[in-house]
Amino acid sequence: MALLDILEFPDPRLRTKAKAVKNVNDGIRTLVDDMLETMYEAPGIGLAATQVNVHQRVVVIDVSEEKNQPLVLINPTYEVIEGEQEYDEGCLSVPGYYETVSRSEKILLKATDRDGNTFEMQCDELLAICVQHEIDHLNGILFVDHISKLKRERIKAKLVKAHKAELKSRR
Ligand code: GNR
Ligand code: NI
Numbered sequence: 001m002a003l004l005d006i007l008e009f010p011d012p013r014l015r016t017k018a019k020a021v022k023n024v025n026d027g028i029r030t031l032v033d034d035m036l037e038t039m040y041e042a043p044g045i046g047l048a049a050t051q052v053n054v055h056q057r058v059v060v061i062d063v064s065e066e067k068n069q070p071l072v073l074i075n076p077t078y079e080v081i082e083g084e085q086e087y088d089e090g091c092l093s094v095p096g097y098y099e100t101v102s103r104s105e106k107i108l109l110k111a112t113d114r115d116g117n118t119f120e121m122q123c124d125e126l127l128a129i130c131v132q133h134e135i136d137h138l139n140g141i142l143f144v145d146h147i148s149k150l151k152r153e154r155i156k157a158k159l160v161k162a163h164k165a166e167l168k169s170r171r
Contacts, residue, residue, distance in 0.1 A: 001037050002034045002037070003037060003041055004052035005052065005053070006042070006047075006051050006052060006092050007050075007051055007053055008093050008094070008095065008163065009091075009142055009144065009156065010159065010160065013053055014050060014093055016050060016055045016140055017055075017138070017140050018048075018049060018055045018056055020056075020057050021058060021112070023116075024114065024115070029114055031054060032058060032114055034052075035058065035060045036060050036062075036070050036072075038052065039062065040062070043067075045062060045126070046060065046061040046130045046134045047060050047092065048134045048135075048137030048138055049138070050137045050140070051093050057074065058074055059076055059131075059134040059137075059138065061073065061134060063126045063127050063130055072114045073134070074112040074113070075111060075112050076109060076110070076134070076135055077111070078107040078123075078131060078132070078135065079107065079110075080107055081106040081107055081108055081122070082104075083104065083105025085102070085103060085104075087100070088100055089101045089133060089143040091142060091144075093142065094142060094155065095159075097144075097155050097158075097159075099144070099151060100147075101143050102146070103132045105124060105128060106122065106123070106124045107124075107131065108123075109121045109123050109131055
C-alpha cells in the first residue's frame with residue numbers, strides 16, 4: 001500500500017483525458033488499493049486516477065458515514081435518469097475552496113469492478129454528485145469549470161500564490 005501525491009489546480013496534467021482500461025490486472029488492482037488509501041487518508045469521498053497523475057479510467061468512491069463501503073469504478077459511464085440538484089462541491093485538487101455546482105439528480109452508472117465484472121447501479125443524492133465529479137476528472141474537467149470564470153480565476157490566482165509560498169518555505 002502506498003499514499004499517492006495529489007495534483008492541484010491549475011496543474012495542466014489535470015486536463016489530461018484518461019484512457020480506457022483494457023485489462024483489469026494486478027497493476028490496476030494495486031492502483032485501486034493505493035487510491036483507496038490516499039482517498040481515506042486525505043480524507044475525501046472520491047478520487048479519480050487523473051488526480052494522482054495516472055491517466056487511466058479508474059475511480060474510487062466511498063460516501064458512507066463509516067467509510068467502510070468502497071466503490072471501485074473502472075471505465076465508468078452514466079446516463080441521466082432525471083432531475084437536477086445543487087451542492088457545495090469541493091475537490092482534493094482544489095484544496096480549501098467550495099462552490100455550488102448543479103448536477104443531474106438521478107443517474108444510471110455502468111462500470112467494471114476490481115474483478116473485471118461489469119455492473120450497473122442507480123445513483124442519487126451525494127453518490128450521484130460524486131460519480132459525476134469523478135467522471136469529469138477522467139475527462140480533464142474540474143468542478144471550477146462549472147462556476148463563473150471570475151470565481152475560477154480568483155481561485156486559480158490564490159492557489160498559484162499558495163503553491164509559490166509552499167515552494168519557498170521548502171527551500
Ligand atoms: O472529498 C470530496 N468531496 C466532495 C464534496 C462535494 C462534491 C464532490 C466531492 S469529491 C471530493 C474528492 C475529490 O476531489 N474527488 O475528485
Ligand atoms: Ni475532485
